[in-house]
Amino acid sequence: MAARAQVDISKCVIKTFTVKAASSVTEGYAVKIDGDGIVLNCSAGDAANGIALESGAAGTQVTVALANCGGLVAVKVGTGGATAGHYGAAVADGIANAGALGGGTTLVNIVCQFLQTGIAGDVVGAIPLSLPVVT
Numbered sequence: 407m408a409a410r411a412q413v414d415i416s417k418c419v420i421k422t423f424t425v426k427a428a429s430s431v432t433e434g435y436a437v438k439i440d441g442d443g444i445v446l447n448c449s450a451g452d453a454a455n456g457i458a459l460e461s462g463a464a465g466t467q468v469t470v471a472l473a474n475c476g477g478l479v480a481v482k483v484g485t486g487g488a489t490a491g492h493y494g495a496a497v498a499d500g501i502a503n504a505g506a507l508g509g510g511t512t513l514v515n516i517v518c519q520f521l522q523t524g525i526a527g528d529v530v531g532a533i534p535l536s537l538p539v540v541t
Contacts, residue, residue, distance in 0.1 A: 412530075415471060416477065423444065425462045425464050435481075436457060436517035450497050481520075482499075483524040483526055488502060492504070501518060503520075508539070514541050516536070516539055
């Protein structure tokens with residue numbers, strides 16, 4: 407089990423969004439924002455706009471730490487685990503190591519860089535990012 411998640415949201419850009427109808431948002435998951443300012447959890451492979459700072463059901467308001475703006479947030483480690491220093495991608499149950507980057511042709515959307523190591527179900531500190539790369 408990982409130690410307490412390293413968090414420093416003092417430098418994050420945090421905005422409030424409405425959760426999409428028939429969807430939900432989970433604290434610590436990567437989220438995407440549609441053109442109408444509606445937010446929902448990312449599916450595996452999706453590009454993220456930020457990390458949810460709280461959970462919410464359809465139609466409720468949630469806060470999101472926007473990607474590429476700085477700060478450290480708590481993220482939920484998904485299947486595949488998290489390794490400090492590695493980049494993370496959205497998976498079905500959170501965020502996990504993205505694997506070796508570069509040299510290939512498969513697009514991977516990076517959603518964070520882990521600051522701590524953890525296994526599926528842990529909550530660890532990460533820097534919110536939105537970077538398209540190939541593996």
